[in-house]
Amino acid sequence: MENGASSYLRFLSGEKEGFAELVREYKDGLTLFINTIIRDIHISEEAANEVFLKLYVDKPKYKAGYSFKTWLYTIGKNTAINYMKKFRRTAYSSVDDLCYISDETDIEADYIKSEQNLLIHQAIKALKTEYAQVLYLVYFEELSNDEVSKVMGRSRKQVSDLIYCAKKALRAELERRDSNG
């Protein structure tokens, strides 16, 4: 069983440290993933906090059919879509009192260690939302095509096509950035 799943199960059994481990392990990645949808790092972090609050309050049942990360990111994607639809704060989002890590540090810089990755990540942000999502999930979160298709709610073929198109678009974007110096 992967770490995330075991942490969550420990949390469900009443061990709060399990929840802290989840936050520690998935907070940044989930925020950045949501950021590929919302494209606002603060709102993305708020949405990520809301995802964790959902886990904490509602304690949804985790099914082991997919990895915990896939399951968590699916919740994150739905939360992000709800955020964009409503564009307002829900009861769960009254998290003004929460600390925002993005205020203190550059999540992207911390998360994307290498310079090459940083360049690629910045180029990805300039792409279409779907391209950014699929590239982020495949190359940064290292999810399989199946997991990506689950998170994005697409078929495997669609995900493959999407990855192909996204790579093409990323190459063009990197070339453009390179030519611009």
Place this chain on the structure above:
Amino acid sequence: MDKYDRCAAALMELGDSIIEEKKKKSALIRRVSFSVSGLCAAALLCFGIWKTPALQKPPEIPQVPEIAAVTTAAAETSAPAKSTACMTTAAEVKTTRTSDNSASGVQTTAAASESRPVSTHTAPVNTAVQQAAQTGAVETIVTAASTAPVQTTQAAEETTQAVTTEKQSSPADGESAPSQQESPVEAEEPGTEGYNYFTMDELGGTYILTSSIDPAFVDDHIKNTVLTGTSSQGEIQSRAAIYSVQGIAPEVMTAVTFGSQDSYSVYCNYSYKPATLGEFMEAAGITRYASLDKAYYYDLSNGYEERYYTGIDTQKVIDMLLGCSGAECYSYSEVTSDKTVSDLTLICDMSSALPMSRAFGINRRGYVTTNLTSGGLAFNIGADKAEEIIRMITDNYGGTVTPSGEDGANTPV
């Protein structure tokens, strides 16, 4: 504590507060739903009880006796041993009266009978229907003449061709009264499809079958209706037309004809209670129809002696009663029995309109009582007025003493 731990702690704190709030909400919802469910259940229960026919209180209906015809003239011979008073009228009426001539000297008042279901009573106190219905082991023997005219006579056996006998026993004590009637009995249709009583809400009362009435005296049509009544066979329904009686308020009595019948029956409002004696005299048609020319006086000054007076000036009596028009009315249940026991009983013969005879009782304590509407009424006229009426009769008319305790002693001597 690193930034993730702080973030996790903040999330957990917020999550705990949300969980706490949810718990409070669910507890509140649970409490409210329990309360509302309880209220609904109680309301449903109350509604169910209210609508349960078995638990609905039946209307307070007096005991209405079954009716049978007796084809013998010996009906009165079964009167109790203590029977003392009797009378025979010229208008096919014969009365059997009984009274208790015990040392206390309490007298009876209702000396009435008629050719339709009527009641007289053997109770040792006033014998209105209401009291008779309330006393447990009282059996009522009523004799009434048939419609064939009978000449006034001294002999009891000559007074009737067919006698209606009415038996009444109260179920209150759960036992039937001892039978005092040995006469052969044959069933007779009362001509009213078995309706002993019915209720009419718009006139506010329970109407009891009292007598028949000549159609000539039937007045305005009040309404057509389907009456639900009770007979010896149980609850029955029938179409009926209700009319007023000439000169008598519908609140007092109505004439009813059932279906296609041509005959009319009179139903008296048992619940009728006027405000004053004057109102009663007018509404009940006393001034128009009543003949008050006979009376019994119960003299206790020298042991017990019952005197029978005839030929009394009806108009004079009516005038004296009208002189007490403002006398306040009470039902028997509102006054003590010592105020309803009569010292003098005036026979109220309504036969000019109805084959019905009732009585007025004069009590020296100042009360005039009557059973004309079956429900006993008492009017407080004051002791002086009561004494004045008694004196007017006893001083001005020659009374004949009626022997008591003998068979056949129910006729004036």
